[in-house]
Amino acid sequence: MTQTFYSKDHEWVRIGEDGLATVGITDHAQEALGDIVFVELPEPGRNVVAHEACAVVESVKAASDVYAPLTGTVSETNPAIVDEPALINTAAETTAWFFRMRLEDPTAVNALMSKAAYDEFLGSL
Amino acid sequence: MLKTPLDALHRRLGARMVEFAGYEMPLQYTGIMAEHQACREGAALFDVSHMGQAHIADARAFEALVPGDIAGLRPGRQRYTLLLNEAGGIIDDLMVANFGAHLQLVLNAGRKHVDLAHIRAHGVAITPHFERALVALQGPKAAAMLPEGAALRFMDAAALRVAGIACVVTRSGYTGEDGFEIGCAAEDAQALTGLLLARGATPAGLGARDSLRLEAGLCLYGNDIDEGRNPVEANLTWAIAKRRRADWGFLGAAPVRAALEAGPAEVLVGIKVTGRAPARAGAEIRNAQGEHVGAVTSGCFAPSLSAPVALGYVRADCAAAGTALDLIVRDKPIPGVVAPLPFVPHRYAR
Structure with a gap:
């Protein structure tokens, strides 16, 4: 089972066998946002720096930025959530991933939180 | 922060609470989409107790402060009108109902204290009842859930009893749907709300209220209108009664008339x-x-x-x-x- 890492900005990251990082928003984040109606994703090829705003999710009421959890280059985005943004509300940590990226430093992922650490972080908010 | 008489109910229903006009109000219970849909297809129940209910005895005196035909508002009828400043700017938009002995006003939460001061400054006596509860039952099934109000038509107003609770009911709202706004004493609010929920109404929060009123093309004070906008710019010319355009005898009439004649x-x-x-x-x-x-x-x-x-x-x-x-x-x-x-x-x- 591939380990999932979490950021304090409420993104999750999973490293695939190809070394690419898959990024999405956490279930806690989708819950806080409410009904999601629109998502704007970064262009493949874009270089992003950790904590840089690189995607936008819009609920009925408000827009929120999604941040790059790590530094690297976006390689692919998920067309399924563009076509059906509500998928983020039902499958935030599985099929409703946002984008894949090639990490500048593959070891940087270890600086993110484990599931247990993220849950503890949520409890402290 | 202020709480409405229905605060405990919101928390029991698991509402996500937000600050609005100094009150802790429910943004949503299950989700804005579902609550919005419930109002368009069934019936939704909104706590709007943060809005200010107030009574005015002297309709003639009050009429001098608004462009609506208040003297011509028959008992048992309600109307939308505007409080204007001397420059024709909109101090507030409000509902006014004629209950015979007095007019009942429903004022925006964020403006009710400004309104009171303004109305009193112009020598009109007004009695606030801001402690009272107000709920809006809105949607195509609202009438089935409030048979006590069946005799009312759109913009009618009446004092009614609902399961023994003394209520002030108008057939109106701010969602574009059929429905009622129901005022009652604070101590009766939980019982009244419980009854309407038991009859099948879906609790709905400010999030759905906003998307519903926007689809219905209705202004939100503070967003779409404020003291810097007059009724002509705000596309509310229809709220200037024909009779009032004959005498232009309301506060702010001259600049409003000029805007109407020159075009905004x-x-x-x-x-x-x-x-x-x-x-x-x-x-x-x-x-x-x-x-x-x-x-x-x-x-x-x-x-x-x-x-x-x-x-x-x-x-x-x-x-x-x-x-x-x-x-x-x-x-x-x-x-x-x-x-x-x-x-x-x-x-x-x-």
Whole structure:
């Protein structure tokens, strides 16, 4: 089972066998946002720096930025959530991933939180 | 922060609470989409106790402060009107109902204290009942859930008993749907609400209230109208009664009359936005030539249309229905078109 890492900005990251990082928003984040109606994703090829705003999710009421959890280059985005943004509300940590990226430093992922650490972080908010 | 008489109920129902006009109010219970849909298809129940109920005995004196026909408002009838300042700017928009012995006003939460001071400053006695509860039961099934109000038609008002609770009921609301606004004493609010929920109403929060009123093309004070806007610019000319246009005898009449005769420089319009990205309040509006012609004052994704809609002020030459405009969202122009209001047809029980 591939380990999932979490950021304090409420993104999750999973490293695939190809070394690419898959990024999405956490279930806690989708819950806080409410009904999601629109998502704007970064262009493949874009270089992003950790904590840089690189995607936008819009609920009925408000827009929120999604941040790059790590530094690297976006390689692919998920067309399924563009076509059906509500998928983020039902499958935030599985099929409703946002984008894949090639990490500048593959070891940087270890600086993110484990599931247990993220849950503890949520409890402290 | 202030709480309404229904605060405990909101928490029991698991509402997500937010600050609004100094009150802790429910933003949503299960989700804005579902609550919005419940109002369009069934019946939704909103706590609007943060709005201010107040009584005025002297209708003639009050009429001098508003452009509506108050002297002509028959007992048992309600009407939308505006408090204007001397410059014709909108101090508040409000509902006024004639209960025979007195007028009942329903004032916006964020403006009720300003309104009281303004009305009193002009020598009109007003008695606030801000402690009272007010709920809105809205939707095509509202009438079935409040058979006690069956005799009322749109904009009728009556004192009624609902399961023994003394209520002040108007057949009106702010969602574009048929429905009622029901006022009662604070200590009766939980029982009244419990009864309406037991009859099948869906609790709904401020999030759905906002998307519903925007689809219905109704102004939100503080967003779409304020003291810097007059009724002509705000597309509320219909709220200036014919009789009042004969004598122009209300506070702020001269500048309003001048705006009406000269035509406003900017007008509030509805805009249908292409794509799915909502243009929010503050978004710049440009015309087809790329000129700055206005700004969005309210915008959201309209659940009933599955598309974004907005209200905004635009230069008068860009206000005709069908005019192509660009709305600037995150530095990118998104095409839109001026659309007649309401976006979603009203379904009042006339």
